Amino acid sequence: MNSPPGRARIPALDGLRGLAVAAVLAYHAELPWARGGFLGVSAFFTLSGFLIAGLLLDEHASTGRVALGAFWARRARRLMPAALVTLIAVVAAAPFVASASQRSSQPRASRRSIEPHGTGVPSEAG
Numbered sequence: 001m002n003s004p005p006g007r008a009r010i011p012a013l014d015g016l017r018g019l020a021v022a023a024v025l026a027y028h029a030e031l032p033w034a035r036g037g038f039l040g041v042s043a044f045f046t047l048s049g050f051l052i053a054g055l056l057l058d059e060h061a062s063t064g065r066v067a068l069g070a071f072w073a074r075r076a077r078r079l080m081p082a083a084l085v086t087l088i089a090v091v092a093a094a095p096f097v098a099s100a101s102q103r104s105s106q107p108r109a110s111r112r113s114i115e116p117h118g119t120g121v122p123s124e125a126g
Contacts, residue, residue, distance in 0.1 A: 013047055020044035 020043040027037025060066050095103075 013051060017044055017047050020047065 023040030026034035
């Protein structure tokens with residue numbers, strides 16, 4: 001990724017954001033040493049805000065304005081492919097990793113699509 005002309009890229013900040021994400025994942029994995037998942041969230045958003053503010057300031061410095069529509073389109077093009085892959089992976093993995101209580105608490109309307117004939121009634125022949 002090329003740096004904007006007005007600001008040097010700081011790879012260490014990407015590394016810190018990666019560590020923040022890892023801290024959140026460790027917290028959600030309920031690892032005994034990872035009790036501060038909220039710190040990871042706070043660090044990630046603080047660093048991301050700093051980097052995004054830099055992008056906007058660089059755009060303003062080079063063009064004299066900030067085109068928010070173009071800015072959000074660039075963010076979407078960058079983030080949506082990863083978000084889509086993550087969504088597909090979570091939906092595909094959920095039946096295999098959800099506990100029985102999580103599966104039983106699924107709303108009845110969404111269970112209906114996986115039950116025979118869409119009746120909402122589980123089949124007797126199982």
